[in-house]
Amino acid sequence: MRTGRAAQVVAEADVVVGYGPYVDQCADLLRPEQELRRGTMGGERERAEDALELAVGGRRVALVSSGDAGIFGMAGLALRAVAELSDDRRPTVEVVPGVTAATAAAARLGAPLGDFATISLSDVLVPWEQVEARVAALAATDLALAIYNPRSRTRTWQLDRARELLLAHRDGATPVALVTDVGREDERIEHATLADFDAERVAMRTLVFVAGPGAEQVGPWLVASRHPPATG
Template identity: 50%
Template sequence: MSVSEQQANAPETGRLYGVGLGPGDPSLMTVRAVRVIAEADVVAYHSARHGRSIARSIAAEHLRPDHIEEALVYPVTTESTDHPGGYRGALDEFYEEAAARLAVHLDAGRTVAVISEGDPLFYGSYQHMHKRLAHRYPTEVIPGVTSVSAAAARLGKPLAEADEVLTILPGTLPEEELTARLASTDAAVVMKLGRTFPTVRRAMERSGRLPEACYVERATMPGERTDALSAIDSDTVPYFSVAVVPSRIANPPQPAHQGEVVVVGTGPAGPLWLTPESRGALAAAEDLVGYTTYLDRVPVRPGQRRHGSDNKVESERAELALDLARRGRRVAVVSGGDPGIFAMATAVLEVASQDPYRSVPVRVLPGVTAANAAAARAGAPLGHDYAVISLSDRLKPWEVIAERLRSAVAADLVLALYNPGSRSRTWQVAKTRELLLEHRAPDTPVVLGRDVGGPEESVRTVRLADLDPTQVDMRTILLIGSSQTQAVRRDDGTDRDVVWTPRRYPEA
């Protein structure tokens, strides 16, 4: 039976309302909120032990002398407690007792309005009553203007525009988590400041968002204050304040006084493989430089310049990025996978080590490698020592590749083979298989990972002797097992082998 059916069949009781009062200014209460309070028999509100309730002060002019008032006084707020269940146990016990007090009125047929600042279901105290009572009594929630909306209005800065993502964070998160989320989002609001402010400020600085961040205290209330977050003394910050990183489109960051180049690894495919730091660097860049296929993975942002090129002009791309940075631009060089593995980091650093680019700041942000992505899909074939080798002889002779293959296979290393074949390179895979079979058993597992993470993803495991060079192209990575690598068909419904290399070697 649904909740609505249960309520319809229940004995006549009072009605529960969760009433949002808005951010503080009584004139920002909704007409519906005012009407519900006026018609209620009981008005309940939360407060700290000092007895003052912000919610009550907002709704004060609408309270009648004959209203029954229920002050739900928290036993603890931020201080410690000797409750046997700790802080959470003390609050849970309080919420149960408060809900029981309100249930007495509802059972007696009285209408109960639980008022809360902001919106009742947005970090609101009312939600704890809702979870305990809404399934038992007819209930309605009256939404209210949130502090997020009020802060943006008082700043006069749009929060999000077009396809931007707005992230709302509690300041109580660990600093590392705050930093990662601030770095990866377009716009943000951090709630619950007060004692968390020093942590929030450090996270803003570490994520590069501090220059954009604004501070709003007691929005729409007496004592309201707005300023740049960087100008705020942490000793003066109350709980009722928020940090706002507004829309980058509507409020573009100030141009960099000194440009920089950030080489960003996008992983093997689309946005799911991006790290938060890489996502933030791509969003903050004024210019994106890269192979067109990789640039297409990055969302288009208004005001951002894109410089696409062919896959075979790494040095030219590096020079373009560094020239832009010399002119004060923030430049992101977009690279697939990890930029330091057969990708753009080397090209950028090689050019950056020459005049006239030696003084241009260059950072490299890692990405998920093709080898790691394919290995994860297959199981754990890279669970022990392994070697990474490119089969492309465009930048080094085949003799060097063959010698490295012989050395790696003689050392019994798992092999991750990049760039195994292309339209112009058709014989390298067959030659590699021939060379490896001189040292490895024919049934050695070989993982073929193609377009991992992409729309045409294919991950297969074959025997080394059965490796078909015609099934391998430039979008494929090969993982060749060692003498210890296992391939086992499990009863998990996947209809494919799971491949792993034991971490313990037999002689150990």
């Protein structure tokens, strides 16, 4: 899933820089004469600096992310690096909107987003205590939640802890959807509830969607009410 502008700038770039699998997902847009620079997981800062150096040298560079570059993506790192340059060296920069997992998953589920929040459970760059405080605060609201980076091979308990925090405020029958690899060939959607969803079925590329209190099942679709019930 791409915006038209995102496809255009990748196709027109002299150099495409990004995490290897994300560059590969642009394969249908790439030209033989383009230079490709595939990075590895964890090298985000180096990729941003590499892209900036190329742009300062006069190349047209596309620094790609999956989803939307401004939502848990590369835009923040790149803009911080650009801002450190003097005006005479600063290249023209455009942050191109993409399709983030929250809205891509929501479209598959129906129309479940009204007021909602996104949160990442990754504690690689943020202390877990801070992540947990955010989850606890959101649990007490009536916002639908789109949970990014919920679980990985090494982070196996944080999602269960997030569920505990949510269940302290929300009904166990709250609809939950596990949407994995949305928009990709191996896309998988599983419906459950907050009390009984299987955390073992969740991977790094899974978006865990927790419905708000106004959502209801309308035929095969999950639909958010525009007038959710009052609480208190």
